[in-house]
Amino acid sequence: MEKDVLEKYKMNSRAEAVAFLKSLWNETPQPCPLCNGKLDFLHKKAKKNNSDWKCTGCGERYDAIKLLNLLNEGFGR
Template sequence: MYTNSRENEVRLLKRLWAGLPTICPKCRQAELEHLHKKAKKRNVDWKCPACGEIYRTINMLSELPDS
């Protein structure tokens, strides 16, 4: 998980899927950008331009704890 709770992780996923500007939860220094800028087919992969962390939202969703 990239955040400190399941609720925050779900909030992060919702922001990314909605296309809202989202600050990197790891370094807090830059907005996340689409990983595949040219092939904007799906908004599922994001990258922080500052720290290089990659957020694969499908994986994040499958790794969420039950409660």
């Protein structure tokens, strides 16, 4: 699963993916790895959550918890 996630989001290593996830949780998101677009909160009002992001360019949704779980599946965690 880790390899699939890295390929889908055009990342070269697990460390790069973890750095991307940390930027989301710190609310300082890196550009979208697919189109270099700006990432914005998926929910902007009462449900604002630093784990759910959406690219304003291509519309890709980034659920940080789900991505982390997919990365960890390859390690049996």
